[in-house]
Amino acid sequence: MKLSEHRDMAAQSTLQLLDELAVFGAEESGGVTRLLYTKPWVDAQRFLAERMRKAGLEARFDRAGNLIGRLAGTDSGSGAIVTGSHIDTVVNGGRYDGAYGVAAGIAAIEYLLEAYGPPKRTLEVISFCEEEGSRFPLTYWGSGHLVGSHSWDQADAIADASGISLREAMEAAGFGDPAQPDPVRQDIEAFVELHIEQGIVLERQQLRIGIVDTIVGQKRYIVTLEGESNHTGTTPMGLRRDALAGAAEMVVAIERLAVQYGDPLVATVGKITCEPNTPNVIAGRVSFTLDIRLDDGVALTQVSERILQELAAIAERRELVFQAVNWLLTEPAPMSPELTGMLERICQEQGVSARRMVSGAGHDAQLLTGVAKTAMIFIPSRGGISHSPDEYSTPEQLSDGVMLLTDMLYALAY
Amino acid sequence: MKLSEHRDMAAQSTLQLLDELAVFGAEESGGVTRLLYTKPWVDAQRFLAERMRKAGLEARFDRAGNLIGRLAGTDSGSGAIVTGSHIDTVVNGGRYDGAYGVAAGIAAIEYLLEAYGPPKRTLEVISFCEEEGSRFPLTYWGSGHLVGSHSWDQADAIADASGISLREAMEAAGFGDPAQPDPVRQDIEAFVELHIEQGIVLERQQLRIGIVDTIVGQKRYIVTLEGESNHTGTTPMGLRRDALAGAAEMVVAIERLAVQYGDPLVATVGKITCEPNTPNVIAGRVSFTLDIRLDDGVALTQVSERILQELAAIAERRELVFQAVNWLLTEPAPMSPELTGMLERICQEQGVSARRMVSGAGHDAQLLTGVAKTAMIFIPSRGGISHSPDEYSTPEQLSDGVMLLTDMLYALAY
Known part of the structure; x- marks a missing residue:
């Protein structure tokens, strides 16, 4: 099988995984509601853990409920190359916001393993437990734990609209065990997040890829x-x-x-x-x-x-x-010039139209800038719409992003 | 007893009557809530009927619940001289909006009778049942009946916030008897309404009386x-x-x-x-x-x-x-130039500072313009505030209005 076929298969696999994920928390509207620690969220994370294992990754949950899929590298001395995003949604949100980056990360690593065998550097894909702030009045509960920006004390202090504290919800979902180690990750070499743009710049300019310079x-x-x-x-x-x-x-x-x-x-x-x-x-x-x-x-x-x-x-x-x-x-979170330069070169080599841009929305990647070189890839969003059942990107657009991510992970880890 | 003493007594009597009226529907805030056909409203109208009788007037309710106090004139061929306003309020409204004109009308006629005996022309004071539109989505249910602008069919079609129809509420309060005659009044010569300004023009200009040219x-x-x-x-x-x-x-x-x-x-x-x-x-x-x-x-x-x-x-x-x-x-409702001219002359003679002005708020008087010569008198409102427990005019301001109304009714009816 040729490399290009593997890249195509990673894209196909991502589309299928997005369809499967959209079942968890599906709304009649066609939208998805997966609030942190609710049953649709738990079911989706468990489903993804199984899917990671099928892809040949070790899968584990950390104390907060982040799901981490790992493919060990042959060079034990180097830092990990990590991708991923979040699977929680706003109420009646779209199928792509967050989920796309998680699905693409699993598919990309699965097919890199098939095509090239074990990487030099450890590859990880993380399904962050929370980014949206839809259930509890806080954001980045998932990526915040990796970098030590959240405190466990917060879990008692805040509650959802029905009065359930973050700790109660977390424990009911099977997480938050105080005995579980929860070290700040110091071993990440690079973090690359793939996400829909949630804006109309790429669509208006008919570009296939956005490479984020800075998260505002x-x-x-x-x-x-x-x-x-x-x-x-x-x-x-x-x-x-x-x-x-x-x-x-x-x-x-x-x-x-x-x-x-x-x-x-x-x-x-x-x-x-x-x-x-x-x-x-x-x-x-x-x-x-x-x-x-x-x-x-x-x-x-x-x-x-x-x-x-x-x-x-x-x-x-x-x-x-x-x-x-x-x-x-x-504060603005600048991406790594080294990684953004690599992404730009890959796009040029592949003949994929791309531009540098700022991300006007916040993303998990901005939390990671404190511990790792970080990059973000955007694909177009139809009408710029997100946080809505109308959120949409075409299969071709979704595939463009998966292929770029796959190439980037290859370049970093092999 | 001199005339000026009678006028003073009419003013004192008005202040007392306002205190007594404020008990019906009194709120802890100091405000008043008397919604159409509720118990506080019924009690207040009954109290006023008794008060009219003590003042020497015949008192009767019409089909809609307007309370009409009548002092027959000696000249049976002439039309009636009518004053009055409404006693319904907004939720947690003030003590003066509407009630002031009713109380002043009763007191003015009482003391005209005492001072001068029966008038040539019949004098009436009307406590209109409804002006504010606070309970049902309509306004001027009271004055509208006098001039034929409302239809009884409306009573079935509209309901209050708890689903009670206007007819149900009216009948529960003892009104709306289909057998009761309800002719449009064609016998009114002049209607003069006394009201608080509900604006800040008189206060800012330190004037005692506003004579309304036109209701906007x-x-x-x-x-x-x-x-x-x-x-x-x-x-x-x-x-x-x-x-x-x-x-x-x-x-x-x-x-x-x-x-x-x-x-x-x-x-x-x-x-x-x-x-x-x-x-x-x-x-x-x-x-x-x-x-x-x-x-x-x-x-x-x-x-x-x-x-x-x-x-x-x-x-x-x-x-x-x-x-x-x-x-x-x-449409704008112009007041009678003849009546506004009379009011202006009385103010000049009494040395009371006054200005002509428009009424930016709607009032019962605008309904009456279709059947009678109509005039409106304003007194200052502190801070322009109304529809609030903070609605206030000083005893001196209230007295100014009562005296002008008394003089005007005297000029028209004697």
Whole structure:
């Protein structure tokens, strides 16, 4: 069998595995719901463990419930080459977000083993237990454990919407054993994550592959405005302190400043709450979220301050009480220039159209940058849609990513 | 006893009656909840009927539950001079909205009778059963019956939040008897309503009385925008169809156009709904209410069309699907120039500072303009606040209104 046939088979195997995975937590909508530690999630992880074993890998769960499939390398002194992503989803999410990277990793290693035998360097594929933050108010519970960024104490402190603590849920699913060793991984040489873009850049530019330069940093705020609630009919325009009109001016200003700054800056107001939210009452209180993302940490801080200054000035002119609380800050996570350069060369050699780009979404890979050289590969998402049953990439697009990942793992491990 | 003492006593009596009325439906907040046909409402109307009888009036309920107190005039050929307002409230409303005009009417007629004996023209005070639309989705159920603008069939078609139909509620309260005659009133010569301003114009200008020229016409719309819901991190600013950013630009435009047009135009967005309303998802769908009020019907139509054109242009530029549904249109209701002139002269003679103004809120008086010469008197509201436990006017302000009403009823009926 020729190499190209093996690569094709890895792609075919990924498509089949994605179909099989989509059964766990399948919704009538065509979407998938696999929340951390729920039955569909447990069943899916167990199914994947079996699938890894069939592929010739050792499969084990770590203390948090990450599933790790391992193909030992012949060169015992070198670090591991790791791929993978997450299998948890948002409520009624898509079939590809996360699952694609896990399925592709298993298939790629399976066919590398078939084609070339055991690698020099140990190959691993990880199905991270949690990335989305859909059930509990935290994210990266899976990849965070590998790099030591999460504490076990958190498991008691947070609960899901029905009041079940993270620890209770974890133990009910058979994980969290305090006796189980849970060392921070220091033995990873490289981590390569394959994921759908979840954006429309590749589709619009008709490119097959995106090679991530940097996962953007994020600043998230909650902005609150207090004005004066009054009767819409009896309060002349000049005597108003309308919190909603003030918020509207701010949303327009945020958009204008982001457009002026230029790509890849994005700044978004996605959620707004208005009180009393009644047609014939001037809004007395409005709060909205502000989500700012950029690939440069210093510039992110500067542009965020510039935006907040403008908002404060609008509030002052309108005599609104203004508060902006910064509740989330993540630094940009640059990918390894060495790995991104390798990915770019493979694409050139294979004649696959590709571009470098930032990832505007967060991914498990950003956690790994602290312990390993890291890279991310994107394939196009139809309409940029994700977190939805409408999430879709074509079989050809899915295959492109699997083949690139396979080639990359070969280059790193053999 | 001198006339001025009688006028003072009418004012004192009004204050006392307001205290007594506030017991019915009293909330711990200090506010009042008297929804149509509920027990607090029934008790309050019965209490007022007794109070009218003590004042020397005949008191009767009409078919809908309006309470009518009558002092027959000696000149049987002339039409009635009528005052009054409503005693229903919003949920947790104030003590003055509506109740003030009813209490003042009873007290004014009581003391006119004491001071001058029977009037030439019949005097009436009406405690309208409903004006606020707080329990059932309709307004002016009380004054509408007097002028024939409501149909009894409506009583079966609409229900309150717990599913009780208007007819069920009406019959349970002892009203709605089909055998009871319910003629449209054609015998009213003049209707004068005393009410709190529910705005901040008189307070800001330190004036004691507002004489209403016109009750504004209203146009209310629901505007809906559809854009494209996408990931905030992965969708560049230039590739967005953000429904919330579009709505924000519209809210700013509405405010700007209203300010440019000038008083007394008001245009307000009081309610906004955003989907999915999630911090990290670009809004795919936003709807908001638009409430436009002006005292000139032709100009109201013109300015509404101008505003909607601007909104449609914003939607087109942003590639948002735009829909604006006009669900409410009321024409401006001009008050009688003869009556407003009389009120102005009385204020001048008494040395009471007053201004003519529009009423930006709707009132029972606007229904009466179809069958009688109509006038409205406003007194200041602290901070413009109403529909709230914080609704307040000082005893001096309340007294100013009662005295002007007493003088006006005297001028019209004696």
